[in-house]
Amino acid sequence: MQYGPEFHTPITDRAAGVVLLNAAGDILLVRERGVTAQPGKAGLWHLPSGTVEPGENPQDTAVREAWEEAGVRVRLLKFLAAYLGHFPDGTPVLRHAWLAEAQTGSTYQPQFGHEVTEVRFVSHPEFLALYDAGLIRMHHTRLFYEDALRETGHT
């Protein structure tokens, strides 16, 4: 039998970002300013990441967002995962992340200062403390971080 279009579930909302680790296994995170439209984000930490624009390849989104949100020119080293989630209203969202390394030209200063207030490396223990305190915006960020630690031999 053929798995035709009736076996396909389109996901309109997609996001993509990067996991950038330093030699110690710390992860680069950005802190959300919390724009008027999304006040619930304010002060929370997350991956340099953002919405996949219509027609955009998620891999290109990840590279673009690393620059816009974290001021990092990245080279993607490896795909990590695509995780399915949903928003409070039930809308599904597919989030992709890549393991990445910084290239020449990185400033570690957000280009979109209206979205991000801070960019810095966070150690794994600090990450877990932030997570427990509800300050990591996405559970998916934790999953991606664990994937990256495994891929790089830190765990």
Place this chain on the structure above:
Amino acid sequence: MQYGPEFHTPITDRAAGVVLLNAAGDILLVRERGVTAQPGKAGLWHLPSGTVEPGENPQDTAVREAWEEAGVRVRLLKFLAAYLGHFPDGTPVLRHAWLAEAQTGSTYQPQFGHEVTEVRFVSHPEFLALYDAGLIRMHHTRLFYEDALRETGHT
């Protein structure tokens, strides 16, 4: 607010494969033998692809399956997409594909001859005719092919 684990939808069934195009934009497909456990596959064409094993990175799955099913040593050029689908019983499945190119050492002979009977390039018009005849196993294969043609400037 934090999007905690309650906003994560685990997908246990995942698959990954490669889209390998020649200069004319033809796509490399494999033809399923249809093993006893899955007789519905017999004679259908699909991407060199297969199941993501527990703990395996989908990117590694894609490379492995290209060799096992199509005898191609691939270098992955770019992520294409991850598409969500489901099986007839409703179980969700996430399928990933990468644009790839063949490397030295490719034989274009299936290593797993008990799964695949034939490996060959199929032109876009022939692909569409096979699709309409119900001989392309996955609608997702069509989506991945279209993504690859776009990424490579064929459309």
